[in-house]
Amino acid sequence: xxxxxxxxxxxxxxxxxxxxxxxxxxxxxxxxxxxxxxxxxxxxxxxxxxxxxxxxxxxxxxxxxxxxxxxxxxxxxxxxxxxxxxxxxxxxxxxxxxxxxxxxxxxxxxxxxxxxxxxxxxxxxxxxxxxxxxxxxxxxxxxxxxxxxxxxxxxxxxxxxxxxxxxxxxxxxxxxxxxxxxxxxxxxxxxxxxxxxxxxxxxxxxxxxxxxx
Numbered sequence: 001x002x003x004x005x006x007x008x009x010x011x012x013x014x015x016x017x018x019x020x021x022x023x024x025x026x027x028x029x030x031x032x033x034x035x036x037x038x039x040x041x042x043x044x045x046x047x048x049x050x051x052x053x054x055x056x057x058x059x060x061x062x063x064x065x066x067x068x069x070x071x072x073x074x075x076x077x078x079x080x081x082x083x084x085x086x087x088x089x090x091x092x093x094x095x096x097x098x099x100x101x102x103x104x105x106x107x108x109x110x111x112x113x114x115x116x117x118x119x120x121x122x123x124x125x126x127x128x129x130x131x132x133x134x135x136x137x138x139x140x141x142x143x144x145x146x147x148x149x150x151x152x153x154x155x156x157x158x159x160x161x162x163x164x165x166x167x168x169x170x171x172x173x174x175x176x177x178x179x180x181x182x183x184x185x186x187x188x189x190x191x192x193x194x195x196x197x198x199x200x201x202x203x204x205x206x207x208x209x210x211x212x213x
Contacts, residue, residue, distance in 0.1 A: 011184075057151065060144045060198040062181035065188070071138030076121045083120075084113040126159040139198070149185075149195045158194040165190035 060068075091105040100108075128136040134145040134153055146154060146162070154162070169176025169189040176189030185197050 059186035
């Protein structure tokens with residue numbers, strides 16, 4: 001009669017999934033000793049021996065991610081300001097015809113800015129990270145990509161979950177962002193639910209401040 005043993009993460013002590021290869025709570029990769037051992041015959045061993053293993057991923061460090069995030073925030077803010085400026089001009093022209101006061105027009109302009117920044121930021125991140133680039137413009141500039149733990153491209157749904165989980169990383173006094181500095185796979189808090197990792201690519205699109213290479 002076999003006895004089931006509850007495995008726990010050696011890093012944080014939380015329980016592990018039965019077939020998990022990484023900790024769901026801290027994102028650390030499990031050591032071979034902590035993974036379940038399954039018997040296999042000699043034929044299976046020969047098959048495993050001839051299958052080439054994929055090249056190891058080079059995870060992006062904390063400061064590279066900070067630079068990439070700063071660029072993306074700047075891009076999103078400038079785009080939102082330009083769109084809001086156009087809307088503000090339209091309100092100024094149309095306000096007298098609809099009887100809107102300047103204060104009311106400014107109020108609607110502010111709402112438009114928040115809406116464009118929120119929805120635009122989501123669509124920008126989700127479409128870019130689930131597209132052929134696998135990265136936003138900021139990440140692509142620094143030479144980073146967002147992929148799954150298996151190295152595959154994210155789906156739009158995974159990229160969406162990752163984007164909105166950034167608010168959780170922010171509301172934890174930004175500790176969720178800082179986790180990218182000490183977890184083994186350099187995952188921030190918002191990377192873990194979708195099992196995403198940020199990796200370095202061989203050649204970044206641009207060189208910026210001498211840190212992209």
